[in-house]
Amino acid sequence: MQIKDNCVVAMHYTLTNDEGQVLDSSEGRDPLKFLQGAHNIIIGLEKAMEGKQVGDAFDVTVEPEEAYGIRHEQMIQKVPKSAFQGVDDIEVGMSFQAQTEQGPVPVTITEVTGDVVTVDGNHELAGQRLHFKVSIEEVREATAEEQEHNHAH
Template identity: 55%
Template sequence: MKIENNKVALIEYTLTDNEGEQIDASNGNPLAYLHGHGNLIPGLEKQLEGKTVGDKFTAKIAAADAYGERADALVQTVGKEMFQGVEELEVGMRFEAQSEQGMHSVEVTAVEGDQVTVDGNHPLAGLELTFDVEVTGVRESTAEEAEHGHAHGAGGHHHD
């Protein structure tokens, strides 16, 4: 069975950056995803199209097809008063922020006096990524998975 729209694929993967530093890996716990529903970065999903169980490959994904290019507009300096209830602000802290476009995650990149610089770019934005992938399973999706737009069960989403 080939990976195509509305099929659930299970993959083992190791993700590295351009320097070969490991960023993430499945480590024996295959990732299950529903193909064609935007559950993976576009470049990786495109590379998985048509693959079958046992296929192993390396995919180099350009930033534009991964987490996007870095956007300077997503870096802003705001007043400390925006972080009510947080006693000690430190570089590296992540927060959920409300904007006109809805909720998004930001990371504190600098704290200078009463000014805090936050970056709304994805931590992997602007990076070319390399995935070493092995397809370990492909199956039909259930009606519920297709309706929900993601895989359920081992390696996928769990509902409580």
């Protein structure tokens, strides 16, 4: 069976950046399962899956625009430490949900200088070209429930 919309796909993968550093992998774990066409994975990888079948192994490079997007400098802001009510020790690398007019946005602390905290709302992989090594382990039709819920069970 070839991969098409409304199929459940199970794949093993290794994700690397341009420098060849492994960013994520399913090695030693169960294959990643997702519902094709439901945008459960980045669009560039989903497009590369189209037409593949069990046993296929391939490499694909996904540009930032079809991965986690380009970096937006306006997503980096300096805010007063007082904005973090109830948090005693604010440290670089901590993540929070910022409340914005568009709803909650995950942000990561990138710098703390005195009473000023720099937060970055970009995804940590925004602006990066991503390289995937993929092997297709399973392809099946999604159940009605999976299609209704928009993800694999």
